[in-house]
Amino acid sequence: MNTSYKVKLWEVRSNKSVARPGKPSKVISYTVRWTVGGREKSQTFGKSAQAKNFLSDLRQAAKAGEAFDMDSGLPLSMLKAATARTWLEFARAYVDARWPHAAAKSREGLTDTMTAVTATLVKDAPNRPAPEVLRLLLRTYVFVPESRRPDLDPDLGKALSWLEAASLPITDLDDPKLARTALEVLAVTLEGKPAAPSTFRRKRAVFKHALGYAVEVGDLQSNPLDRVKWRPPKQGGTVDRRVVVNPSQARELLVAVTYVGRVRGPRLRAMFACMYFAGLRPAEAAGLRVQDCALPEEGWGVITVRKTRPQTNKRYTDTGRAHDERGLKHREDDVDRPVPAPPELVKILREHIDAFGTADDGRLFVTSTGGDFSGSAYAQIWKRARLLALTPDQVGSPLAARPYDLRHAAVSLWLNAGVHAPEAAERAGHGVDVMLRVYAKCIDGQRDVANQRIEDALAA
Known part of the structure; x- marks a missing residue:
């Protein structure tokens, strides 16, 4: 690109039409004229204001010591704007x-x-x-x-x-x-x-x-x-303790699910149980396969979470289906997460497999035709189960308003039971700092424990 700092500008020139008998001439356009490195340039506008603004831009660029492109005659800043993509x-x-x-x-x-x-x-x-x-x-x-x-x-x-x-x-x-x-x-x-x-x-x-x-x-x-001096709003992200159910309420809800619908409710009971007893995210539970589960006849089992099946619009997936199989959240694709399964969950999963079998790929929670349950479908089942299991006041409250709240209840239960934060975070698939920030308000009784420890220390 050839550039020059040698720029000369003239005033705007008015262009008039040719006078005719009975029809005087009038201004029809305005031309800006200038030279760059001795080369004459011009640009014509239909309105005076447009020409004056253009001339003003040229003058400001020249006054600022900006280089002009000799081919187009424009200062480099204006040339970039003129050729920029939208x-x-x-x-x-x-x-x-x-x-x-x-x-x-x-x-x-x-x-x-x-x-x-x-x-x-x-x-x-x-x-x-x-x-x-x-x-x-x-x-x-x-x-x-x-x-x-x-x-x-x-x-x-x-x-x-x-x-x-x-x-x-x-x-x-x-x-x-x-x-x-x-x-x-x-x-x-x-x-x-x-x-x-x-x-x-x-x-x-x-x-x-x-x-x-x-x-x-x-x-x-x-x-x-x-x-831009814009401070993003603070991200609370903490769980509202009012959504957290106790174990008795959770069990009532799981039973109520089986009374919703002829087939769908019973098929979803074990999926909801995985969210409560193992703290799985809904997409993690949706991707759970029988080969990922160690389910002994007695005692604790292990669920190894390897894949998730988040739901989105199928125009965004590579498969053209609404559910997209992915690795675990915030982890590499080949990283899994073992989660101990309490005996109660082991029993529920064994009963589910006996009653409904699995999909061809081993997935546990599928419709009677082998498809995925949509988020709206299991949310509707959960909504109806709340009506059966909770009191009217509780139904109108945030208590277990969403299936995801079962996961919140699980992690809160672990922390309240005294499970060390790193262990609880590992089971939940959280970082320790994130988990403590998110669930800080759901840890009951910690103030009394802290007061007693301080009192004991003072007495010593």
Whole structure:
């Protein structure tokens, strides 16, 4: 690229139409003229304000000592903006780069974040499509691999054309104000209510990573979020002790599950039991196979957790099915987690295998046709079981409101029973620091124990 600092600028020139009999001449356009390294350059605009603004930009660049490109006549900053790809073009390339290496749930989160940001980083152009049309276009067509895109109907085709024309240049994000605008969108739900702190932090992390990638590939000079004074909301993450059931309540709920439905409830009892007695996550229980279980006729057994089967939209999975088989959360794919199974759980699992068998691949918890239970299906079973097992006041409370709360009850029980934190964390698949932070409010009686120990020390 040939550049020069030798720049000369003239005032804006008005261009008039040719006068005709009975029709005087009038100004029809405005031309900005300048030279770069002795080469004459010009650019014509339809309005005076446009020409004056362009001339002002050239003057500011020259005054700042910026080099000008001799071919285009533009200062390098303006040349970069003029040739920059749009945010939409960048976002598509970024999603394509991350997609092959991301899990299905991560792909879903990636798409949600990029959809919200991309619908925001647009010009105020006429004929803007409805928000729901833009979201549908971005989620189902723009931010999925080309091989998975559906045929575009006319409405979505028009929306795509509008979006491609209206998307802002990515270089506009060098202004932190625009990055702040995107953060404000991520901080609220579609209904305009504040998003949960964990949701916002997760989406902010995706957006920041995308901007970091833009710096890496040369689209941005620096990450604008580093200059935005926005403190993410504190992530509580602690378990509400009101959701934690005691062992008697847990057993009542497990019995109640068997009375829900003719087949589905009884098939799910052992899955819920794994969440309570072994502290498994729902996706871990869904992936449990008979070959992963040591179930002796008497005494404790062992469940070796090797795979999870999280549920997401099938457009995000490689198999085209709603459940995606993955390794354990926050661990390498080939790392497993042995969890001791108390005799009560061993008995329940043996009864389940005798009654329902297993899927072809050994999975324990499948429908009568061998399929996976959807999250909505077992949540509905659990909701009906609560009505049978709990009092009306308890049904209206947060007590065991979700199947996941059985896991919370399990870990809380271990800690209250005096199980050392490292052992409890290993069984739960947590880091010790995370576990103590999450379950700190669910450890009952610790204050009295601490007081007694201090009293004994003082007496000594």
